[in-house]
Amino acid sequence: MEFDFLSPVETNLIIEIKRLSSQHLSNKVVFHTQEDFPDIAKVRIAIIGVPDHRGDQTFAKESDLSSIRLNLYNLFPGNWSSTIADLGDILPGNSPDDTYFALQKVVSRLIKNNVIPIVIGGSQDLTYALYRGYDNLEQMVNLVSIDSKFDLSKQDDSSLADSYLSKIIIEEPNNLFNYSNVGYQTYYNSQEEIDLIEKLFFDAYRLGEICNSIAIAEPVFRDADLVSLDLTCVKSSDSGNFVNFQPNGFNGKEICALSRYAGISDRVSCFGIFNHQGSLQETALIAQIIWYFIEGVHYRSNEYPFGSKDNYIKYTVPTEEEDVVFYKSDKTERWWIEIPFFANVNNKLKKNTLLPCSHDDYLAACNQELPERWWKAQRKSII
Template identity: 30%
Template sequence: MLSSSCIPSALQAAQFSDWQLGAQIRQLSFWTQKQQPAPPSLILVSLGQRPQQEGFRKALYSLQAIFPSQSQLILDLGYLPHPQALSFVLEQPLVQNSCLLLLDPEEQAFPTLTKQLNSKASSIIDQNLIYQEAQSSYLNQLQINGNFAFLGYQSHYCPKNSLISLQEAGAWTQRLGLLQSQLSEIEPSFRESQQLLFRLNSLAQNGFLNPQSPEPNGWTNKEACQIMSYAGLSDNIQLLCLQNFRADYQASPLAAKLLAQMCWYFWSAFKERLAEGIPPLHELKRYALQLPQDNLPLSFYQSLRSGRWWFSLDKEEENARLLACSEKDYLLACKGQISERIFWSARQL
């Protein structure tokens, strides 16, 4: 059984102003109450020991409040020093009905998450995709299919055979340089995913996050926060795991602040979720195209509510299966060009 001792000791006695996030986050003591409050919408939990990670929570709790003061929607489950306890946490109805943000500095969660990654649509942000080329690769433990999106890989770290094998298995892949040229292209993948695994060793020049092997190229700090915003806006993502980073925030306060701000951007965007899902046809504006060279019936749909885009390769509009895409996919189709996303989707049919 979890207990309130999991909560950082330095935060139990801390006083936070109404404008600070710490005033809105409930702690684990509610588990011991006879009458439990309404379930939270957001849950935070960390794997690892408490002393090294208190700096992160101090930085997080001191940030600007997100929700109205009367609406406390965030629950902090504290720390899980034993990764085996994660299975118990994930099985709890409270967690299953909320959105979970999991901090996993040393990849201890992966054995537990493998089953979930294999059974649900998932996005993985990683610079290094080695599949069937090395026995130690975590990708070998996954049942790769069309439910996986691998985002932000760097070509010089990825064997060509690995990329070919992933793509032949049905996975969607997008290169780092392509996404950095237009970061909004990452959003459709999040809309189709229920889980997101963000490996933070793919951030550039962040020796404070990855002191043993800092990267010269990769995501910038600003891009990392933007990515978290896109993930927060997704109606589908219910589990976000941040992996591969330095957990000793006392020795590296800059790492604590970056992780705190990334979480803040995710939660802030979560507050703006529209719960739109895939809108009904009467809430969509349809653009029908016919590409004669491919004999491909292609329709694009734009939400009248959010402005987001979907497409369909079905001939009949009433039973069309709508798949997430971007405006760029539509504009390319208007020029008679099939984007990689639509080409990949056509192969999955």
């Protein structure tokens, strides 16, 4: 059984959590204990800890996930109905590959059972294991990383956490359809890496772009399967991480807003939080990030995939090259743009020809300016 890789939540911690009032989030959570394991068939969201930092040697100490759990379960829930389970931890294996294997198996099983894993990790190379969890699901994967770096370094001269994306791109089976970075900082990425992102038709948004208008990130998350959050993208004055000091980055409000976008996306089926150093300030922030993700999940509108286009208004915009079709939801007023299907090529988008976009993208198209993401998706579909 895949769940044999999971160690139960510490008994002393559960005793402390159970002392909280019935109004706290802890009362809505079922725990993996020494005596009992949650019924996965009744669970919508599962929290898993993976305190393995061996992919990044800069960590000062191992993660204390107990502090994160205490902060999280001390919060009050929203008007939530779904069952949340804390499945405990996947302890570090004899090698990082052992940890990857265990995490891959657990995540794959949960996703197959329509359970959304929230993984509180050690180093961000664990994203590779989350990605591999989709191997047996017969689908292409869209990965979104909230990160100041692209993590495309060469595997032979860097830590695993700095090169996991290279590993994802190179290794077979290659199920990656698209990678999007939200919040990269140019001075942390070589020009070679930036050029490669462009060459592969991946999407990347600078920190300044997102901070100037955080809503532009919403369509990116709407098209994601897997979201990986590197906590070093939060500036140290907000995260309390002074081991790897970050003078610039997202503030607490912005990172929680991005987490809510990830949760509210009908398509996101796995969320990982990595690279935390364990300060009291950071553990409190992680708890709130998780809270906002869960809040988002409970407000999903179930608009993906499209079952019928009856509830959408169709807009056709004539351009110099071709007519571009947009759809607007009557329910949420969110927008999609149609990607042309080329019948004479091996089109990877046969099952999904609609790309999430914004109202601003529609207005730009009316002025003969098509979204860059649309161009990239179109080119990618004919490769």
